Amino acid sequence: MLRYDEKTIVVKYGGHAMGDPELARDFAEDITLLTLAGINAVVVHGGGPQIGNMLERLNIKSEFRDGLRVTDRATVEVVEMVLAGAINKDIVSTINAAGGRAVGLCGKDGRMVLAEPLKRTKRDPDSNIEKVVDLGFVGEPVEVRRDVLDVLARQEIIPVIAPVAQGADGETYNINADTFAGAIAGALGATRLLFLTDVDGVLGPDGELIRELTVAEARRLMASGVISGGMVPKVETCIAALERGVEGVVILNGKTPHAVLLELFTDGGAGTLLKR
Numbered sequence: 001m002l003r004y005d006e007k008t009i010v011v012k013y014g015g016h017a018m019g020d021p022e023l024a025r026d027f028a029e030d031i032t033l034l035t036l037a038g039i040n041a042v043v044v045h046g047g048g049p050q051i052g053n054m055l056e057r058l059n060i061k062s063e064f065r066d067g068l069r070v071t072d073r074a075t076v077e078v079v080e081m082v083l084a085g086a087i088n089k090d091i092v093s094t095i096n097a098a099g100g101r102a103v104g105l106c107g108k109d110g111r112m113v114l115a116e117p118l119k120r121t122k123r124d125p126d127s128n129i130e131k132v133v134d135l136g137f138v139g140e141p142v143e144v145r146r147d148v149l150d151v152l153a154r155q156e157i158i159p160v161i162a163p164v165a166q167g168a169d170g171e172t173y174n175i176n177a178d179t180f181a182g183a184i185a186g187a188l189g190a191t192r193l194l195f196l197t198d199v200d201g202v203l204g205p206d207g208e209l210i211r212e213l214t215v216a217e218a219r220r221l222m223a224s225g226v227i228s229g230g231m232v233p234k235v236e237t238c239i240a241a242l243e244r245g246v247e248g249v250v251i252l253n254g255k256t257p258h259a260v261l262l263e264l265f266t267d268g269g270a271g272t273l274l275k276r
């Protein structure tokens, strides 16, 4: 349940939670209401399935490794077009229609987020040597400047942010939206970080919803493969956010009408609450 002194809430709106116009209106109304109530609501969105559709229409093959899209130059162009273009403006329009004032941004705007190429290594099972996994233009946020968001918050303008950012090398990087949302929440000192996805939360080995999950349990479920695919970067981000001091980190179903208000204003909340 939301406390009176909580001011900044970051909501990650996943690509799988989008698509239904009625649910999109509910989401926009929830975000607008939070802002009217004096809360700085910040939206970070994804769009993985929508990028996939566009790549398919353009006949560009795409593959994921451990939940991240391998991103070559042609792919990053499409990623920026779909995320910072179509999806970002769609969410801005829906919030504006609900009576809020939204501004669409990506990490490049105002040099909000500086990206570095993601360095990920994996142990080769045959040789037992750590090898660098090359994901191309996949980035990680290494610096976040909050001043652009502070200016907007003072005017009660809702930032809607696409997870695309520039590197010091001037290149455009594709950042996993969960990771990006975690970095924004950390920089803002947000008290809550909500992940809206297409499942009720983290599901256990028998498909049951886990209402509360400690960091140690989450790590066990990732190691055993119960948590896999796109849920991995989400849970890893939750753990990092908890370590950075974000108090409430929740994964919930964005396909539930008014999921955000339900989570914040009912006793039991919804979805999976991650705890230290």
Ligand SMILES: Nc1ncnc2c1ncn2[C@@H]1O[C@H](COP(=O)(O)OP(=O)(O)O)[C@@H](O)[C@H]1O
Pocket: 013, 014, 015, 016, 017, 046, 047, 048, 049, 196, 197, 198, 199, 201, 202, 203, 204, 226, 227, 228, 229, 230, 231, 234
């Ligand atoms: N243990 C798990 N519990 C819930 N979902 C899981 C689990 N393991 C893997 N997943 C997958 O993770 C998906 C959510 O991640 P993702 O597809 O990246 O969503 P989003 O687009 O919202 O970020 C679920 O739809 C499900 O297929």
Ligand SMILES: CC(=O)N[C@@H](CCC(=O)OP(=O)(O)O)C(=O)O
Pocket: 013, 014, 015, 016, 045, 046, 047, 048, 049, 051, 067, 068, 069, 079, 138, 139, 163, 174, 175, 176, 177, 178, 230
């Ligand atoms: C590096 C990487 O994988 N980037 C993601 C960015 C979008 C995203 O994360 O969208 P969802 O939240 O809807 O999954 C991608 O290209 O799909």
